[in-house]
Amino acid sequence: MPPKKKVAALILKKKDIPKLVRQLTQVLTVYGPVANQSQFKFDTITDGSQLRLDYDTTILPPKKFFIPPTEDMVTFSQSPTLTIHDTLAQSDIESLWNGKRFLVFGVHSCDLAAIKFHDLILTQIYPDPYRTRRREEGIIIGLNCLLPCEDSFCKSAGTLHTTDSADLMLTELDNTYYVDVLTETGRKVVEFCKILFSPASTEQTKLVKKTLTQRNQTFPDPLDSFEEIPSQFDASYEAEMWNRLGRRCFGCGACTMVCPTCFCFDVSDRVELNLKEGARVRKWDSCQLVDFALVAGGHNFRPTIPSRVRFRIYHKFWIEPEQINQIGCVGCGRCTRACPADIDMIELLSDIQKGGN
Numbered sequence: 561m562p563p564k565k566k567v568a569a570l571i572l573k574k575k576d577i578p579k580l581v582r583q584l585t586q587v588l589t590v591y592g593p594v595a596n597q598s599q600f601k602f603d604t605i606t607d608g609s610q611l612r613l614d615y616d617t618t619i620l621p622p623k624k625f626f627i628p629p630t631e632d633m634v635t636f637s638q639s640p641t642l643t644i645h646d647t648l649a650q651s652d653i654e655s656l657w658n659g660k661r662f663l664v665f666g667v668h669s670c671d672l673a674a675i676k677f678h679d680l681i682l683t684q685i686y687p688d689p690y691r692t693r694r695r696e697e698g699i700i701i702g703l704n705c706l707l708p709c710e711d712s713f714c715k716s717a718g719t720l721h722t723t724d725s726a727d728l729m730l731t732e733l734d735n736t737y738y739v740d741v742l743t744e745t746g747r748k749v750v751e752f753c754k755i756l757f758s759p760a761s762t763e764q765t766k767l768v769k770k771t772l773t774q775r776n777q778t779f780p781d782p783l784d785s786f787e788e789i790p791s792q793f794d795a796s797y798e799a800e801m802w803n804r805l806g807r808r809c810f811g812c813g814a815c816t817m818v819c820p821t822c823f824c825f826d827v828s829d830r831v832e833l834n835l836k837e838g839a840r841v842r843k844w845d846s847c848q849l850v851d852f853a854l855v856a857g858g859h860n861f862r863p864t865i866p867s868r869v870r871f872r873i874y875h876k877f878w879i880e881p882e883q884i885n886q887i888g889c890v891g892c893g894r895c896t897r898a899c900p901a902d903i904d905m906i907e908l909l910s911d912i913q914k915g916g917n
């Protein structure tokens with residue numbers, strides 16, 4: 561993705577959000593945070609009243625719009641003659657309004673950082689044309705967090721300030737949102753709904769800076785020297801902590817399913833009962849599941865739970881920094897919230913920093 565610079569700063573009144581959503585849904589599929597019992601999830605938005613921009617975090621990250629949990633890669637049909645369709649058909653991304661593009665509304669900074677992380681690793685190390693196509697079709701409206709969410713450590717992970725990967729970035733100011741226009745695509749969105757936006761005043765720009773500075777001071781910072789964890793990994797590789805964690809972990813894979821930076825998938829074929837149609841399908845997989853490293857002949861490279869728990873952390877904090885010079889964790893805290901064994905990522909990383917014993 562090309563680097564961005566701020567194009568403009570505007571103001572959007574909160575009361576105009578439903579009008580904005582109404583206009584956008586005429587030409588785009590719009591996703592955003594909605595209530596899901598006592599939690600929140602990203603879902604399709606058809607009416608602005610569904611949007612919950614006061615959400616703390618979502619069960620699954622917006623990753624699901626760029627790498628769907630299941631995706632047909634190739635479909636085939638044999639009626640009357642064999643036809644094979646590669647779902648990677650190109651779309652015209654120059655036009656915002658071609659019916660294929662989608663917009664994700666209200667993405668927090670940690671999730672923006674995870675999208676940026678995927679932009680790097682899924683182009684430079686594991687090129688993924690399916691994800692790249694969806695990324696090109698997606699438009700992102702980011703939202704600055706003003707309150708920390710439970711279990712997160714975004715300030716320690718250095719992702720609290722991230723606006724990377726957003727086309728527009730919103731910051732709440734009383735009855736309005738301050739809108740940073742960050743890309744040409746963002747400018748086109750504003751242009752499409754221009755009646756709803758007005759230029760930000762100097763006072764509003766000063767106020768947003770003050771708000772974000774105060775926010776930065778109040779967010780928790782539970783992990784010192786987060787960026788040094790990769791260099792501490794060697795010392796803890798054989799540590800007792802992995803056996804301790806292995807005795808608690810159920811190997812369920814929930815931590816990886818909710819993680820915005822995990823991207824592993826499996827590929828299988830689906831043939832319909834009529835034996836004339838089918839698809840090659842990819843679906844999310846997890847390094848925490850017992851058969852993830854099982855190969856032909858029955859050998860399993862990571863047959864035990866401690867070896868799989870250690871691999872997850874090793875991959876994020878040692879292998880990925882070696883590959884793209886970035887830790888594969890943005891501090892969202894979702895793995896901690898999802899874990900039925902109460903394995904806490906902050907405690908786990910603190911244990912690594914102490915040598916793992």
Ligand code: SF4
Pocket residue numbers: 815818819820821822876888889890891892893894895896905
């Ligand atoms: S490892 Fe946990 S805290 Fe880090 S990005 Fe993944 S889910 Fe979030």
Ligand code: SF4
Pocket residue numbers: 808809810811812813814815816848898899900901902903
């Ligand atoms: S969610 Fe918890 S119990 Fe399940 S695999 Fe991850 S660490 Fe283990």
